[in-house]
Amino acid sequence: MKVLITGIDGYSGWPLALHLLARGHDVAGVDSLVTRKRVKEVGSWSATPIPPLPRRLAAVQEVLGKEIRFYRGDLSDWALVRHVLETERPESIVHLAEQRSAPYSMIDVHHAVATQVENLTGTLHLLFAMKEVVPEAHLVKMGTMGEYGTPNTDIPEGFFETEFRGRKDTLPFPRQAGSWYHWSKVFDSGDVMFASKIFRLRATDVMQGVIYGIRTPEITDDRLLTRFDFDETWGTALNRFIAQAVLGLPLTPYGKGEQKRGFIALEDSMQSLRLAVEHPAQPGEYRVFNQFDAAYSVNELAERVARVAADLGLHPTIDHPPDPRVEAEQHYYNPIHEHLPRLGYQRTRELDDVIREIFHDLIRYRRRLAARQYVLAPTVNWRLPDSRPLLGARNAAGAAPAPAPAEPTGPSSANSVA
């Protein structure tokens, strides 16, 4: 199948490209490379060294013997979006090209606006270009489980039958997001649902759980590695805990640590996206997949990281700094996930095994973590956005003063890294 991946240079875009190539699909990609810049903006980098994109593409050619056609550009550029769709005429579009960090969106008013405006504009441009150029194509849109928030009921896959004052209807499940970023995904969902209705587009809206892991079977060479963000803006709590353990620091679940979220291994997320691509929605159909396979509390993640760390001779303590976010620290959480299993989804990875695998990689890149250790402390506060100094020296309470960072590149030969 001809697949276009928007955001192909990103954490899941890149391994998805490799996975689809390995399954015989034809892959093209578009990316503005802006995430590389924005990770630098907060003073961080990927623990895994990421070569410049041309070298990534050359490595794909060399290692897998396959070509990825690449377009550099931003989906905010309507002419670019039309050009890519006209040139590629994809059968399936996996849309991952969005600002994806909740803390980044909470930095200040400008980051909030940029997140919502860019994400909405890119998605609208894609929807209209699909209608005009490839109305039969199938859109697989990356959303987030965070769109739902943490209601005191089970969470259905997008829609539910409800009753109010004695009358019934099947309605979109209410969304209660927890950051400007998460709201941008809610807004996208509204636009995709509406476009599928008026343009008769095929659409799958993926409520993605938190993804963990660095590796997929296709990543057989360090040049094919995907990025691994561990700073408080771009990394997940699990990533931060493993980085803290490697550096001999306490693990820091925020607040009570009973916040629960849905999780899925990188490899299983790639399996899920492939299943969505290979089983397209019908014309005019808007379907929602809750894409995760287990829910864990933040404390549970910290405890599992500590347990695996102990096997490796590391013995981190667990601290509980105050929660900088506005979120329920204890809540009911039971989302339904039945659509993907019906398409054949099967979990292939267990959390502990993947944590162990991440440890092995991060220990190899320990020097890259140490050089950016100061990015692990929270400086974005949900209640007081724009309270943090952007760019330049950071010296938040509890964080080490930032020295002019050295540039160790670890075992990779890459000398320009994101």
Add this chain to the structure above:
Amino acid sequence: MKVLITGIDGYSGWPLALHLLARGHDVAGVDSLVTRKRVKEVGSWSATPIPPLPRRLAAVQEVLGKEIRFYRGDLSDWALVRHVLETERPESIVHLAEQRSAPYSMIDVHHAVATQVENLTGTLHLLFAMKEVVPEAHLVKMGTMGEYGTPNTDIPEGFFETEFRGRKDTLPFPRQAGSWYHWSKVFDSGDVMFASKIFRLRATDVMQGVIYGIRTPEITDDRLLTRFDFDETWGTALNRFIAQAVLGLPLTPYGKGEQKRGFIALEDSMQSLRLAVEHPAQPGEYRVFNQFDAAYSVNELAERVARVAADLGLHPTIDHPPDPRVEAEQHYYNPIHEHLPRLGYQRTRELDDVIREIFHDLIRYRRRLAARQYVLAPTVNWRLPDSRPLLGARNAAGAAPAPAPAEPTGPSSANSVA
């Protein structure tokens, strides 16, 4: 009370300013005047001649003996928004400064993007500036009953208690908007709800029904008139029907004409907004008012217009052209509206009386309607946006060819009109 009205040059912003002044409030306003331009963009104008803003303000001074402090600018400009809030330090902000036309948002991809981006950006700028400058102020935000769509249940005021798989929660009522514009209002609602939570702002989100009427008791001079749009992009169905009757054309409810919506008279909408201003929400409170007082089907509106027209010696027929929108032509509709009556709201105007009043004004301005008669036919199709020629000559099926329009200004002495 010190009130800032964003969008003060608009259809409801202007009479709201007069109404609040008459009730002793202190009024400042901001407007980019972009709606005047955009009405020209689709080849139309207001049936009532609207003087340039400086002359409107001078008339307020002369007729009412009151001053309105005015700032010209766009809420997309963060520096302007901060400047206005710092200078004015309002206690209440009535936020009406948004692109407000559903058909305009459906013209093509660029109008869709502009509508959503401008509306979201302006609202985000206001929310952040309030937090930084006037965190105790109360935001009254103009939304629309169209955010809810037409579910097969009653429609609560924002939130409802629901049960799913045996567990209960009080959740935002699901939104199912019917145009890119209506979705922009849904998105604003998400942002306002979230901001009230994290910034502890006071917020009232007004789900505004369709407003009808030109006059309020404060409009005692033609120079104080508010705009009256009758074209298919900026006017409402009721406005179009009355304009058609005045011009001797058939009235044209789209499709079956059983689409029902909530309506409220201009004067009663001003009463409602004033009640919201005078009874602010609590810090951190996000409350939703369904602001309408009766629901009518489009057919009912056409029949009432025809009945009043007959009293005036006009005898329009009623046609049913195909519905260019994607909407249910027959549906259940029963929204709840209890919050405003609890604050003392009482209906003061009846639909038939207001229709009669509009007829009297439009007959006076008949030449202005005749000069723009071609704007009455629908040219924006919900299923096929960007299908219409923008600007320049329009000659859609059924519409009269557009001559170079003359510039009759009716009884007003204004020679530059919007």
